[in-house]
Amino acid sequence: xxxxxxxxQKKTLEAIHSESLDLAxxxxxxxxxxxxxxxxxxxxxxxxxxxxxxxxxxxPFRLKQGVYGQRxxxxxxxxxxxxxxxxxxxxxEALGVFTEKYAPLGKGxxxxxxxxxxxxxxxxxxxxxxxxxxxxxMSTREACGNVVRNVVGAPTSGVCTSEIFxxxxxxxxxxRFAVRHPVTQAFPRKFKSAFTGxxxxxxxxxxxxxxxxxxxxxxxxxxxxxGFKVFVAGGTSIMPRLAKPLYDFLPxxxxxxxxxxxxxVFNNADMLRKNRMMARLxxxxxxxxxxxxxxxxxxxxKNIGPIDPKPYMEVEELMKETPPALVPNSTNGxxxxxxxxxxxxxxxxxxxxxxxxxxxxxxxxGNISASQFHALAIIMEKYTxxxxxxxxxxxLLLRFVPxxxxxxxxxxxxxxxxxxxxxxxxxxxxxxxxxxxxxxxITSSMGLxxxxxxxxxxxxxxxxxxxxNDIRIKMSGCPNGCGLHHIANxxxxxxxxxxxxxxxxxxxxxxxxxxxxxxxVQDSRIGTRIPRxxxxxxxxxxxxxxxxxxxxxxxxxxxxxxxxxxxxxxxxVTEVAQNAEQAIANxxxxxxxxxxxxxxxxxxxxxxxxxxxx
Numbered sequence: 001x002x003x004x005x006x007x008x009q010k011k012t013l014e015a016i017h018s019e020s021l022d023l024a025x026x027x028x029x030x031x032x033x034x035x036x037x038x039x040x041x042x043x044x045x046x047x048x049x050x051x052x053x054x055x056x057x058x059x060p061f062r063l064k065q066g067v068y069g070q071r072x073x074x075x076x077x078x079x080x081x082x083x084x085x086x087x088x089x090x091x092x093e094a095l096g097v098f099t100e101k102y103a104p105l106g107k108g109x110x111x112x113x114x115x116x117x118x119x120x121x122x123x124x125x126x127x128x129x130x131x132x133x134x135x136x137x138m139s140t141r142e143a144c145g146n147v148v149r150n151v152v153g154a155p156t157s158g159v160c161t162s163e164i165f166x167x168x169x170x171x172x173x174x175x176r177f178a179v180r181h182p183v184t185q186a187f188p189r190k191f192k193s194a195f196t197g198x199x200x201x202x203x204x205x206x207x208x209x210x211x212x213x214x215x216x217x218x219x220x221x222x223x224x225x226x227g228f229k230v231f232v233a234g235g236t237s238i239m240p241r242l243a244k245p246l247y248d249f250l251p252x253x254x255x256x257x258x259x260x261x262x263x264x265v266f267n268n269a270d271m272l273r274k275n276r277m278m279a280r281l282x283x284x285x286x287x288x289x290x291x292x293x294x295x296x297x298x299x300x301x302k303n304i305g306p307i308d309p310k311p312y313m314e315v316e317e318l319m320k321e322t323p324p325a326l327v328p329n330s331t332n333g334x335x336x337x338x339x340x341x342x343x344x345x346x347x348x349x350x351x352x353x354x355x356x357x358x359x360x361x362x363x364x365x366g367n368i369s370a371s372q373f374h375a376l377a378i379i380m381e382k383y384t385x386x387x388x389x390x391x392x393x394x395x396l397l398l399r400f401v402p403x404x405x406x407x408x409x410x411x412x413x414x415x416x417x418x419x420x421x422x423x424x425x426x427x428x429x430x431x432x433x434x435x436x437x438x439x440x441x442i443t444s445s446m447g448l449x450x451x452x453x454x455x456x457x458x459x460x461x462x463x464x465x466x467x468x469n470d471i472r473i474k475m476s477g478c479p480n481g482c483g484l485h486h487i488a489n490x491x492x493x494x495x496x497x498x499x500x501x502x503x504x505x506x507x508x509x510x511x512x513x514x515x516x517x518x519x520x521v522q523d524s525r526i527g528t529r530i531p532r533x534x535x536x537x538x539x540x541x542x543x544x545x546x547x548x549x550x551x552x553x554x555x556x557x558x559x560x561x562x563x564x565x566x567x568x569x570x571x572x573v574t575e576v577a578q579n580a581e582q583a584i585a586n587x588x589x590x591x592x593x594x595x596x597x598x599x600x601x602x603x604x605x606x607x608x609x610x611x612x613x614x
Contacts, residue, residue, distance in 0.1 A: 013182035021312065024176040028317040030083045031141055031179055033134035041065050042127045049123070059614050064147060064185070066140020067126050069611050071439040075120045078102075080133060081143035083175045084153030084168055084195070085114035085390040086318060089380045092388065094136030096373030102129045108373070110366035110394040112205075112430060112484050113150045113192070115143060119437045137318075141179055144611070146187040148178040148263075152194040154203040155389035155397045158319070159351040159358060163197040164215040165226060168319060170255055171195040173312035174213075177256050183263045188272035188279035190612065191263070192235075199229070202516050205392055207242045207524035208234040208487060210281040211262060214521065218249050226252040231521055232262065233285035233293070236481030240526045241282040244290050246297075256307040261300035265293070321385025323400035326355040340410050342421045348406060351399070359398040359409055360423035365431060365449050366394030375416045383409050392484070394430055395423055426463060426471045426548075427456045430484060434477025434494060435596070439608035443494030443506045443537055445477035447597030455541035462545075465552055471561050472517070473544070475508070480612070486526050487514040489561050490544065496605040497534040501589040506596040506603045507534035510543070510577055513565045525562070530570065530577050536593050539580040546576045 011019075016034075023032035044061055047053035059069070068077040080095075087095075095116065099108055102125055103118040111117055121129060130140055143150060151171055158166040174193070178184050184191070194204035197215040206212040213228040227249045234243030250258060262281075266272075271287065272279040285293045349358040368376070376396070380388055385400030401409055413419035422428070429452050432438065434445030452473060462468055475492040476483035485491030491511035499505050514527030535543055550572055555564045565573075587593045596603050 013180070013185060017180045017182060020180040021176060024312060025314065029137035029139065030086075030172045030175050030315065030318065031081060031139035032176075033137075033139055034141075035131070035134070037065060037141065038127045038130050038134075041067070041130070045123055045126070059611060060145060060186075063145035063611060063614060064142055065126075065130065066143035067123070068144045069439065070119060070437045071435070071441065071606070071608055072120065072437070074122065076123055076126055077437060078118045078121050078126060078129060078140060079111070079143040080116040080118075080138050080140055081150045082114055082116065082138070082390060083151050084157065084171050085155055086153075086168075087388045087390065087396075088137060088318070089377050089386050091136045091138050092373055092380055093377035094132060094138070095368075096370050096377065098129060098132055099370035099373055101132070103370075107367045107369050109433065110363065110368070110390050110396065112392045112394065112432070112482060114152050114155075114390045114392060115150050116390070117433075119433075142184075145614070146189050148175075148184050148191045148193065151175050151178075152192075152204045152209070152392065153389075154196045154198060155391040155395075156203065156349070156358060157197055157389075159353060159356070159399055160198055161350070161352045162200055163352070164199060164217055165197055167195040167197050167213060167215050167228070169313035169315050170213065170228075170252065170309060172315045172318075173309035174255060174259060176312040177259065177307070177309075178263070181263070183260065183267050187263075187267055188269060189276060191266065191281065200520055201518055202521050202524060203391070205484060205487060205516050206231060206234070206521040207516055208236050208240070208484075209243060210235065211259070212243060212521065213250075213255060216249055228252070228255060230258065233282045233290070235280050235282040236484070236486040236526075237280075238479055239278070239283065239286070240481070240486045241286065242524060242526060243521065244285065245522070246290070246294060253306070253308065256309050256312075257301060257304050258297070260304055260307065261297045264300045265296045319387075321387050321400050323356060323385040324383065324402050324405060326402050327404040336407055339421075340407060343410055343419055344406065346421045346425065347423045353400070355403055356400045357403060357406060359401050359406070359413075361396040361398065361413065361418050362420050362423040362428055363394070363396065363418060365429070365446055365453075368396070372416050372418060375412070376418075379409060379412050383412075393424070393428055395428065422463075422469070425469045426473060427453060428472075429453050429456075430472075430474040430488070432476050432482035438477060438482075438610070440480060440610040440612070441477035441494065442496055442605060442607060443477050443508065444596040444598055445475045445483060445492075445494055447599065448475055448492070448508070448537060448540060451541050451597050452544060455545060459545065462548060462552060467555060467558075467560060468548055468552055471548065471551075478607075485511055485514075487516045487524060488527060489514060490547065491527050492535075492540060495534050496603075497536075497584055499584055499587040499589065499594065503589065503594060504603055504605055505584055505587065505593050506537040507584075508537060508540050509534060512570060512573060513562050515562055528570065530574050533574070533577045533581050534584070535577055535580045536583055536587075537596055538593050539583055543576055543580045547573055550576070
């Protein structure tokens with residue numbers, strides 16, 4: 001188990017991990033940048049292009065550098081790993097430069113794991129692109145591959161009024177410990193994790209992570225003791241499972257010991273290596289049971305001595321937010337017109353720090369252009385504490401905005417097309433890229449997201465209803481669930497079906513009643529799939545309107561969407577889906593039903609070999 005350095009020498013994985021931890025103690029960023037990895041990427045890329053290195057060897061290495069193959073030949077997707085979703089002003093400016101220089105589409109994309117992705121980057125340009133990111137404190141290391149993926153944090157960490165304590169330093173220690181660790185470099189499959197400081201609501205999709213730490217405080221001999229509630233073995237895809245509680249209270253000093261024990265049990269599970277498609281932690285726990293899994297973990301813990309997280313928790317510089325000074329008796333600008341008033345009411349959230357606010361920004365389908373990156377960096381520098389966060393809802397949050405500057409921020413965001421109201425409403429549709437770039441994509445989920453947004457914007461009175469506005473819609477271009485459709489109130493995943501002429505039609509399966517966010521982890525829900533029904537892609541917006549209208553017209557006072565479904569069942573909604581499916585039987589060959597959203601050619605299922613399981 002070795003890794004090449006730039007001079008051709010060999011370093012053990014243990015030595016690389018040790019060097020990484022040493023660098024982390026001195027680095028302002030959570031994941032230390034190591035240029036010898038980029039040198040090796042240059043060397044290995046050259047060998048691959050010259051035919052001297054097999055794809056089966058090159059791809060796993062490339063993925064660990066955050067460079068992912070697309071469905072389009074000869075270009076790559078670069079995924080930036082942002083632990084906790086934290087973006088500095090310097091990073092935001094660098095993202096603008098990166099977009100101009102290396103992203104042919106002229107945009108970056110926020111993912112549902114708080115990453116940034118950039119598409120269509122030629123392989124030869126990837127090393128210098130990664131160096132640009134590293135110079136601004138960002139890393140792509142282990143953003144892809146069968147490793148510990150980006151660790152999600154609540155975007156309101158440190159400012160949330162109901163937070164038990166901010167777990168960001170612990171998140172940083174976990175990330176630094178896991179990255180480049182010998183045990184984590186060749187897992188049976190990817191490993192997803194999260195930290196949150198709130199026990200009364202879930203802003204990290206805790207219930208579908210492999211491992212989640214939730215802040216807790218316990219009185220021990222009259223003294224407050226910090227620790228975490230621990231959940232394990234959640235996940236979506238073809239076998240969705242909600243995470244299960246492993247420990248009610250884990251002392252803070254044991255977070256890395258437990259992580260290593262769980263990593264080791266997962267890595268040693270040979271049964272999972274027989275089928276990569278069924279190789280997640282949830283599958284192991286499903287097969288052997290939670291009790292047996294806990295027994296295996298505790299057996300490993302006996303072999304693991306103390307691992308003090310404190311040396312790896314230093315993130316003072318990264319977490320330092322220096323906001324503009326408050327102005328006494330300032331106004332929040334309620335008298336500055338209806339557009340501002342609506343934006344203020346839907347996109348502005350008070351922090352626990354008196355006088356400061358979080359501003360929620362809703363980019364179109366999570367996409368941000370080069371000019372918007374640059375403008376956001378200026379806004380951050382002038383009006384915030386100098387740090388922003390990205391969210392799993394594909395939004396961006398500005399923090400520590402003083403009350404008297406809110407209208408200025410609104411004006412600046414309006415200039416760059418990022419002042420849309422209702423940032424956390426039904427119109428904030430979440431989607432993975434689908435067939436825009438993913439080899440596993442079946443349908444244009446990003447195109448459908450745009451169509452649904454247009455449909456919702458045309459509803460007029462429907463979205464004035466509070467219950468309707470609280471509905472969350474998410475979609476994925478395939479069953480794997482990158483768009484988090486399993487935990488949406490209304491979710492869709494891509495499928496293909498056939499018209500009366502035997503030719504293929506893009507379609508979707510629908511999920512109803514999923515939930516996370518406004519509830520705690522143990523109240524999260526996986527949506528119920530309407531079985532054996534495929535809705536034509538072009539019919540989905542109309543079906544959505546019928547479902548929402550049915551809810552609005554028949555619910556009881558104050559009844560949420562999921563409560564309504566629990567009371568009335570799915571029969572009426574299933575009938576709506578069936579009627580839409582009937583359009584397939586009546587389709588005219590070559591008609592619009594045969595063309596996917598934002599496409600001009602007749603649909604054809606073209607699904608390649610994905611790299612998620614490489």
